[in-house]
Amino acid sequence: MVKLTRIYTRGGDRGETSLGDGSRVPKHALRVAATGTVDETNAVLGLARLHTGGQPETDAMLARIQNDLFDLGADLCTPEQEAPGYPPLRIVEAQVERLEREIDALNAGLPALESFILPGGTPAAAWLHLGRTVARRAERLITELALTEPVGAPALKYINRLSDHLFVLGRAVNDQGRHDVLWRPGENR
Numbered sequence: 001m002v003k004l005t006r007i008y009t010r011g012g013d014r015g016e017t018s019l020g021d022g023s024r025v026p027k028h029a030l031r032v033a034a035t036g037t038v039d040e041t042n043a044v045l046g047l048a049r050l051h052t053g054g055q056p057e058t059d060a061m062l063a064r065i066q067n068d069l070f071d072l073g074a075d076l077c078t079p080e081q082e083a084p085g086y087p088p089l090r091i092v093e094a095q096v097e098r099l100e101r102e103i104d105a106l107n108a109g110l111p112a113l114e115s116f117i118l119p120g121g122t123p124a125a126a127w128l129h130l131g132r133t134v135a136r137r138a139e140r141l142i143t144e145l146a147l148t149e150p151v152g153a154p155a156l157k158y159i160n161r162l163s164d165h166l167f168v169l170g171r172a173v174n175d176q177g178r179h180d181v182l183w184r185p186g187e188n189r
Contacts, residue, residue: 020074020088033141038072044131048128049062064098065162071090072158075152075155076151110171110176119170125170132170135163139156
């Protein structure tokens with residue numbers, strides 16, 4: 001566990017921050033942007049959880065995902081090294097596999113899609129769709145980071161699977177897809 005005794009350190013007052021390995025980088029560095037967008041995804045899921053009352057399984061899934069997103073943030077904020085002084089926290093395949101099992105279970109109870117879905121329906125679904133789009137932005141940043149610095153394959157898989165999970169979960173909380181808002185191409189021409 002992490003113990004925080006001070007919230008501000010003044011260490012970032014000149015536009016730099018520390019990574020998990022102690023190195024200093026500009027706050028606008030791609031690694032920091034990716035980590036921050038993962039954190040933003042987590043915050044959106046916190047809002048979604050406010051609207052999942054009466055759905056303990058959904059809330060439990062989102063709680064696990066929120067914890068995983070902190071794991072992902074820890075993974076991203078610690079650059080990969082050949083011989084680290086301590087074993088850094090990394091996303092593992094089991095976390096990706098859990099998302100896949102949950103996606104499959106959720107999707108099994110949903111009707112086939114007849115069109116693309118617009119974000120909305122219920123408040124929980126709208127927040128989950130927003131979380132999905134923020135997760136996709138995090139994925140774009142993480143894949144860009146992976147072009148120049150090592151990023152673990154499980155981390156890349158996790159963020160990719162997460163947006164799929166949030167999409168399917170959004171449909172599930174929309175009364176098993178019955179309250180999905182469907183796109184009607186060209187309807188307002």
